[in-house]
Amino acid sequence: MDNQLFPIFLQLNHLRTLLVGGGGVALEKLTALLRNSPQASVTVVAKRLIPEVRAFVRDYPSVQVFERAFDDTDLDNADLVVVASNNPFLNAHIRQESRKRHLLINVADKPDLCDFYLGSIVKKGNLKLGISTNGKSPTMAKRIKELLDESIPDEIDETLQYMSELRDLLKGDFTDKVRELNAHTASLLMSKRTHGNTGR
Ligand SMILES: C[C@@]1(CC(=O)O)c2cc3[nH]c(cc4nc(cc5[nH]c(cc(n2)[C@H]1CCC(=O)O)[C@@](C)(CC(=O)O)[C@@H]5CCC(=O)O)C(CC(=O)O)=C4CCC(=O)O)c(CCC(=O)O)c3CC(=O)O
């Protein structure tokens, strides 16, 4: 099967995410959501919550926790759904109800029930890379994340800041801006090639 996945970067702080389940897998998903988007508004619904979930959400006022069974009306207040329950019938039911409402859903570790997958994430300040293996090997995604995390220097964020300031200073229309940004970056490259790489 070919790779049909289309990557996007969501402003989770603009959306309401429903997370069903409160076990170890739910904790992993919650951690991934909030590490990346600390102001994401997340509602957790679970019959039973492990203490680690309760402890984790204490630092995040935008997270609400309900210790009870899932109800279809939970979907009324959601833009996005993540399911980490241990009940395959519940998973299938939430999938069906979410599709009826045109909500996008991820069911942890159940690719057939997912409209989107979670990926491994590398973050260097403003740079964020999402990694997917098309579901073939999440473990490989995790290893590639570690590799990139080690090999991309933290200073890349400083470079992005400079480029952003330069971009704001530039006048003219879009074409002019792109031309100037290209010229600036190309001249840097030229001077490196001429004078040798004296940096690290
Ligand atoms: C399709 C997808 C759907 C989804 O869950 O979104 C999916 C599916 C499945 N995962 C399984 C197992 C494991 N998943 C992990 C870890 C992660 N899994 C993640 C994503 C995805 N997992 C989506 C595809 C991503 C892609 O395209 O590459 C990551 C990247 C992101 C995240 O979950 O936040 C996160 C790493 C985060 C990080 O960087 O740290 C580990 C390793 C570990 O936990 O250390 C294991 C055990 C080892 C192994 O099996 O490889 C199983 C078998 C379950 C079983 O055997 O019963 C299935 C089902 C199947 O493959 O059929």
Ligand SMILES: NC(=O)C1=CN([C@@H]2O[C@H](COP(=O)(O)OP(=O)(O)OC[C@H]3O[C@@H](n4cnc5c(N)ncnc54)[C@H](O)[C@@H]3O)[C@@H](O)[C@H]2O)C=CC1
């Ligand atoms: N833990 C792991 O390492 C792995 C887990 N999985 C899959 O992920 C699932 C979840 O894993 P865990 O978090 O470890 O399981 P868990 O049993 O700790 O958590 C399941 C959660 O679902 C909740 N739940 C069940 N029915 C509910 C309902 N009707 N309404 C609301 N909440 C409900 C439970 O209260 C509990 O919080 C597993 O069943 C399995 O399918 C797959 C691979 C590995």
